[in-house]
Amino acid sequence: MNKYPKELNKLIKELSKLPGIGGKSAQRLAFHLIQRDEEEVERLATTMVRARRNIKKCSTCGNLTEDEICSICSDQSRERRTICVVESAKDLIAIENIKQYRGLYHVLGGVISPITGTGPDDINLKSLLNRIHDEDVEEIILATNPNVEGEATAMFISRIVAPFNIKVSRLAHGLSIGSDLEYTDEMTLLKAMQGRKEL
Amino acid sequence: MNKYPKELNKLIKELSKLPGIGGKSAQRLAFHLIQRDEEEVERLATTMVRARRNIKKCSTCGNLTEDEICSICSDQSRERRTICVVESAKDLIAIENIKQYRGLYHVLGGVISPITGTGPDDINLKSLLNRIHDEDVEEIILATNPNVEGEATAMFISRIVAPFNIKVSRLAHGLSIGSDLEYTDEMTLLKAMQGRKEL
Numbered sequence: 001m002n003k004y005p006k007e008l009n010k011l012i013k014e015l016s017k018l019p020g021i022g023g024k025s026a027q028r029l030a031f032h033l034i035q036r037d038e039e040e041v042e043r044l045a046t047t048m049v050r051a052r053r054n055i056k057k058c059s060t061c062g063n064l065t066e067d068e069i070c071s072i073c074s075d076q077s078r079e080r081r082t083i084c085v086v087e088s089a090k091d092l093i094a095i096e097n098i099k100q101y102r103g104l105y106h107v108l109g110g111v112i113s114p115i116t117g118t119g120p121d122d123i124n125l126k127s128l129l130n131r132i133h134d135e136d137v138e139e140i141i142l143a144t145n146p147n148v149e150g151e152a153t154a155m156f157i158s159r160i161v162a163p164f165n166i167k168v169s170r171l172a173h174g175l176s177i178g179s180d181l182e183y184t185d186e187m188t189l190l191k192a193m194q195g196r197k198e199l
Numbered sequence: 200m201n202k203y204p205k206e207l208n209k210l211i212k213e214l215s216k217l218p219g220i221g222g223k224s225a226q227r228l229a230f231h232l233i234q235r236d237e238e239e240v241e242r243l244a245t246t247m248v249r250a251r252r253n254i255k256k257c258s259t260c261g262n263l264t265e266d267e268i269c270s271i272c273s274d275q276s277r278e279r280r281t282i283c284v285v286e287s288a289k290d291l292i293a294i295e296n297i298k299q300y301r302g303l304y305h306v307l308g309g310v311i312s313p314i315t316g317t318g319p320d321d322i323n324l325k326s327l328l329n330r331i332h333d334e335d336v337e338e339i340i341l342a343t344n345p346n347v348e349g350e351a352t353a354m355f356i357s358r359i360v361a362p363f364n365i366k367v368s369r370l371a372h373g374l375s376i377g378s379d380l381e382y383t384d385e386m387t388l389l390k391a392m393q394g395r396k397e398l
Contacts, residue, residue, distance in 0.1 A: 003263055003271070003291075004263065005254050006265065007246070007250040008250055012244065017243075018231060018238075019228070019229075025219060028218060029219075029220075032217065033251060036251070038252060040250075041248055042251075043243070044216075047206070047213045049244045050206055051210040051229070052237050052241075053231060055204050064203065066204045066205065089230070090226070112343045156312060171385075
């Protein structure tokens with residue numbers, strides 16, 4: 001047991017529950033916080049609680065929103081017949097940032113993974129099927145991550161949407177722009193080779 | 200400008216003001232927080248504000264405390280004629296953890312550094328002189344860090360306390376236990392050589 005004041009130990013303990021914050025970082029953060037202006041600490045605390053309270057998932061696509069329906073789903077200028085399926089709202093933002101895609105999204109909020117025990121019912125899949133059923137969807141783009149769970153989830157979705165007879169596509173695999181062949185992993189190189197395009 | 204909900208962006212901005220938390224970490228933390236139980240987020244927020252409000256500096260030594268006088272200064276079983284001078288409360292804890300030192304402390308709350316513009320008046324030095332003046336002090340152990348600022352601060356203190364005619368010592372420099380001569384920096388090796396002890 002160390003000799004810090006009780007409240008400081010409590011704060012260190014709470015901070016070390018955050019992801020990526022180990023014991024040492026929690027200690028550093030706690031020392032920083034108790035030395036900052038009281039007003040600033042209060043602002044951080046309030047922002048935290050308010051964000052947690054007011055941000056919810058879009059009832060249509062699962063994207064983060066402060067309203068019932070997110071800004072993308074309610075944007076009538078978007079192409080509504082294509083749904084891009086992503087694992088998280090962060091992935092959605094990554095795709096939005098390329099400013100190319102004009103369709104809608106569906107945020108799974110996870111991937112199917114036997115390791116963590118996440119099954120198809122634990123992610124936002126049923127609502128995707130409902131959307132395909134109820135709306136006039138022409139294409140589903142599977143943009144889950146290019147790793148084991150992401151691939152498995154994409155495969156699973158492609159199988160369950162097969163009966164709907166819509167186009168299902170997957171993001172291309174290949175070399176990263178600016179990367180070095182010499183340092184590219186074998187799997188990526190293999191995918192790049194298999195997906196080669198005629199010039 | 201990204202497309203996150205406004206409150207989420209605010210939270211990311213507040214979090215990225217924390218030391219060691221870059222943009223990506225702030226984003227990850229924010230996503231984590233808005234997905235955690237509301238109760239847990241409230242507990243973190245309250246702990247933060249409460250710690251900031253209730254933890255102050257010991258009016259005698261500058262150590263962190265919830266009371267007027269810290270637990271070490273008010274512990275009458277400690278050896279009151281030795282004062283170990285440290286840069287921060289974290290250093291104090293590090294020394295307490297070796298369970299060897301039974302004297303008192305003085306926390307400077309910084310070091311003299313021309314680079315950051317921190318002078319002798321900006322750290323908790325005057326109160327150290329007052330203590331030496333008012334109390335029956337026999338030894339001052341200078342335990343500032345073994346770097347340029349720490350050494351300079353130690354030198355400065357040793358000079359200003361010289362008129363009091365008390366013993367002034369400095370923590371020993373040398374090889375870390377378990378370290379490798381091959382990988383030890385030259386300065387440390389030099390200090391270890393100069394400070395060698397006869398067996």
